[in-house]
Amino acid sequence: MTDLVERAIGTAYSRRLTDTWHLTDIDFVRALGGIAMHNPLGVAVWRARSGDFRDLRHMAKLIASRIIDGELVHDHNEARVAINRAANHLLFSACEWCRGAGQVFSGPHAQVCPLCDGMGEEPFDSDDDAEIWVLLEMRKCEAAATAELRRRLAGML
Numbered sequence: 001m002t003d004l005v006e007r008a009i010g011t012a013y014s015r016r017l018t019d020t021w022h023l024t025d026i027d028f029v030r031a032l033g034g035i036a037m038h039n040p041l042g043v044a045v046w047r048a049r050s051g052d053f054r055d056l057r058h059m060a061k062l063i064a065s066r067i068i069d070g071e072l073v074h075d076h077n078e079a080r081v082a083i084n085r086a087a088n089h090l091l092f093s094a095c096e097w098c099r100g101a102g103q104v105f106s107g108p109h110a111q112v113c114p115l116c117d118g119m120g121e122e123p124f125d126s127d128d129d130a131e132i133w134v135l136l137e138m139r140k141c142e143a144a145a146t147a148e149l150r151r152r153l154a155g156m157l
């Protein structure tokens with residue numbers, strides 16, 4: 001649980017929540033409650049970042065239907081390839097300068113990483129509409145889930 005939260009909101013912030021404000025695992029479970037229901041893809045991406053790909057595999061079927069219906073791909077085979085490439089990029093192409101954090105520290109201050117411009121990823125080398133759509137959708141849902149989790153945790157302080 002703590003691992004999932006740390007990946008979602010950052011290790012430093014998570015430590016501050018537990019050490020300074022004494023939020024417990026139960027608080028994190030409560031904060032996460034409901035996010036998965038409204039935003040299953042965002043939570044599936046968090047889980048995948050923690051090494052658990054089951055939710056993301058389940059979501060892949062829904063994403064495939066959407067990009068087939070949206071005529072970004074012709075069939076399930078093309079959909080699978082596009083989803084795999086987008087997911088691999090999102091999960092395994094952390095920027096080497098900031099190690100995926102999107103920010104670097106100079107002295108005590110965090111700055112937006114100059115190499116990836118805060119994305120935390122290497123640039124995505126694709127001009128395929130389906131791959132780009134899937135990548136943006138996963139990023140958008142993960143960011144929304146993270147913002148929602150931060151909001152819920154802040155409400156508990």
Ligand SMILES: [Zn+2]
Pocket residue numbers: 095096097098099100101102103113114115116117118119120121
């Ligand atoms: Zn970077």
